[in-house]
Amino acid sequence: MKIKSLLYSFSLVMLMTGAAFAAELPKVTILATGGTIAGAAPSSTQLTDYKAGELTAQQLIDAVPSISSIAKVSAEQIANTGSGNLTFEDWLKLAKRANELLASDACDGIVVTHGTDTLEETAYFLNLVVKSDKPVVIVGAMRPATAISADGPLNLLNAVGVAGARESCGKGVLVVMNGQINAAREVTKTNTLSVETFKTPDFGMLGYVIDYKPVFYRTPVRKHTKDTEFDVSKLTTLPRVDIAYQTLGGDVDMHKASVSSGAEGLIEAGSGCGSLSNVSRAVLTEASKNGLIVVRSSRTGSGMVTPSSKDAEPGFLTADNLNPQKARVLLMLALTVTRDKAEIQRMFATY
Ligand code: SIN
Secondary structure, three states, rough: OOOHHHHHHHHHHHHHHHHHHHOOEEEEEEEEEEEEHHHOOOOOOOOOOOOOOOHHHHHHHHOOOHHHHHHEEEEEEEEEHHHHOHHHHHHHHHHHHHHHHHHHOOOEEEEOOOOOOOOHHHHHHHHHOOOOOEEEEOOOOOOOOHHHHHHHHHHHEEEEEEOOOOOHHOOEEEEEEEOEEEEEOOOOOOOOOOOOOOOOOOOOOOOOEEEEEEEEEOOOOOHHHOOOOOOOOOOOOOOOOEEEEOOOOOOOOHHHHHHHHHOOHHHHEEEOEOOHHHHHHHHHHHHHHOOEEEEEEOOOOOOOOOOHHHHHHOOOOOOOOOOOHHHHHHHHHHOOOOOOOHHHHHHHHOO
């Protein structure tokens, strides 16, 4: 009888522990940087001309009480500003803190809240320097937190749901907005005001968020996160890389200014398939001889820039299908490792 009741209590304990384990919530840390998701306007009907980066990380969480039923959430404030004001120092602080947290058992995933204007740049930067398979999700909003039908609260709930899900592991940094999941390398902001602004022009999104859970349909194939050669742990800043824009009849003073004021690299937002005017090519050929790394990308918004014999001759590289702002991120990181052009071109084909 005694043995029977002992066995009974033992199975009861096992059952309870099993239930507790199954119900254990993922631990998600929110690293907040500001943006419209934390923005405020004087009235709920004012959807433009508001102030970005007004609410704290804790206020964002408090606005979504149901978050506590899907994850154990903690928050840290990395910055609180419009994303156009973020600096390389902010990036490095964010990346280093993310790596610290992800290395610990106290964190299953990270959500970065961010302004949407430069969100794709930070997403790709983190995609190249985070050293973990655990999910890192970056999220913003198109309407300030004070707005009628603000999109921030649902976006945040979805981001936390995706960051806490096992299916999100190993897919690189994910951008979650408007119920859609896009890959950091591929996504771009396409509309100044619409909540459906983040899109992946060449390949489409990775999946949906349905009731705060991710549903994936494809996965990125370019190397990312722990499979890259970039290590920012000891960096205090990043090399300067400028972007120059090709226009019909445009002059080359901007190119010259970049060169004379100390840029180490230049991304040319070329017309069409990364085309340069003859005058631009002449200035950049000279600069390239003096050590400037020139990479041709395209201002078209999608598609691959292919090699051209005219531009291979002076040693210009190509950005694959990265848009100019993402090509800049990769070139900055590449320059922390090497100045060898063949090596840098390999990186553009790898990441
Ligand atoms: C910003 O990028 O900080 C402002 C715009 C936005 O978050 O949508």
